[in-house]
Amino acid sequence: MDDEIFDRIIFLADPDLHEPVLVIGLEGWIDAGLGATTAMNTLLNTIHTEVLATFDTEYFIDQRARRPLARIVNGVTTELTWPEVQLRYGRDGDGADILFLVGPEPDFHWSDFVEVVTDAAGRFDVRLVVGLGAFPAPTPHTRPVRVIATAPQASAHLLPLVGTVTGELEVPAGISAALELGFAEVDMDVLTLWARVPHYVASMPYPQAAAALIEGLARIGGLTLDASHLRASADEARQRVDDLVTNNPDHSSMVEQLEDAADEIEGTSLGDDLPSGDELAAELERFLRGESS
Numbered sequence: 453m454d455d456e457i458f459d460r461i462i463f464l465a466d467p468d469l470h471e472p473v474l475v476i477g478l479e480g481w482i483d484a485g486l487g488a489t490t491a492m493n494t495l496l497n498t499i500h501t502e503v504l505a506t507f508d509t510e511y512f513i514d515q516r517a518r519r520p521l522a523r524i525v526n527g528v529t530t531e532l533t534w535p536e537v538q539l540r541y542g543r544d545g546d547g548a549d550i551l552f553l554v555g556p557e558p559d560f561h562w563s564d565f566v567e568v569v570t571d572a573a574g575r576f577d578v579r580l581v582v583g584l585g586a587f588p589a590p591t592p593h594t595r596p597v598r599v600i601a602t603a604p605q606a607s608a609h610l611l612p613l614v615g616t617v618t619g620e621l622e623v624p625a626g627i628s629a630a631l632e633l634g635f636a637e638v639d640m641d642v643l644t645l646w647a648r649v650p651h652y653v654a655s656m657p658y659p660q661a662a663a664a665l666i667e668g669l670a671r672i673g674g675l676t677l678d679a680s681h682l683r684a685s686a687d688e689a690r691q692r693v694d695d696l697v698t699n700n701p702d703h704s705s706m707v708e709q710l711e712d713a714a715d716e717i718e719g720t721s722l723g724d725d726l727p728s729g730d731e732l733a734a735e736l737e738r739f740l741r742g743e744s745s
Contacts, residue, residue: 457564458568459508460512460565461568465502465505467502467504469551469576469577471578472541472579473549473578473582473669473675474578475550475552475582476581476584476631477489477583478557478558479557480557481557481626482585482586482587484586484587484588484651485586485654485657486661487585487647487664487665490661491584491665492552492584494666494681495666495677498677499543499544502541503540504538504540506539507539507555507558507568509534509536509537511564512558512559512561512565515534515535518535518556520532520533535556537556538552538553538555540554544675544676544677551573551576562627565627566630566631566633570640580642580672582669582672583642583643584645585626585645585647586647586661587647588651589648589651591649592707593650593693596660597647597649597661598647598648598664599614599646599647600614600615601645602628605636606636606639614668643672645669645672647664657689660686660689662679666679666682
């Protein structure tokens with residue numbers, strides 16, 4: 453890495469970490485049901501973390517698209533809080549080291565950002581990189597949330613542990629895709645976990661998705677993580693959706709059809725219960741156009 457790019461990250465600590473897992477949850481790309489955002493917030497609220505490094509906001513962030521927050525007291529502007537990308541570190545319930553990459557998705561200089569992040573991961577001997585995401589899918593809210601994964605070819609051996617999309621798919625990419633390919637170039641295992649959120653609730657908070665992502669992260673990363681309180685919130689969310697569906701005959705019929713489709717493949721392999729590329733593309737297009745209900 454040349455000196456100019458190296459200046460785009462500011463290290464604030466130098467902890468002694470043992471082969472940490474790096475968890476990536478950057479805001480700004482598709483996040484149906486706020487699954488990834490809620491999962492990352494839950495992790496940061498249940499694990500004590502400290503800032504390891506920050507990134508050059510002026511270089512990576514469009515501050516008119518992501519404006520700072522002004523604090524005004526009795527008409528006096530006292531401070532600005534700037535959007536910030538952070539690398540944080542902490543430990544799971546059994547003391548395993550974890551790194552968290554959090555904050556807004558960069559607006560500019562993605563290739564430089566990828567180089568900075570992969571260099572930092574190498575510096576701390578990261579053993580596995582796991583991204584978090586959620587997308588709208590043709591699945592009923594009355595069934596458990598399924599999690600699938602994407603990964604570069606070099607990490608394709610990890611995909612059978614989770615399941616993946618069948619067929620070929622082309623959609624606009626978030627920074628997670630660029631990071632996947634960047635970590636592949638430095639021979640580091642990486643995959644992104646995606647929670648499948650029922651398309652008709654994709655625009656409302658859906659804690660079931662967050663819980664599924666945390667449980668998937670724990671399983672794939674060999675980590676001890678707690679998503680129990682999310683499960684309580686998930687029960688409440690399920691009841692709210694039940695009430696909405698019950699009061700609308702069209703919605704009730706749609707959910708019954710989705711349930712029938714899910715029940716037909718109950719007991720088959722996980723890979724058979726995943727959306728095709730065409731199904732996923734259609735739901736992503738609807739979600740991006742704001743047609744999530």
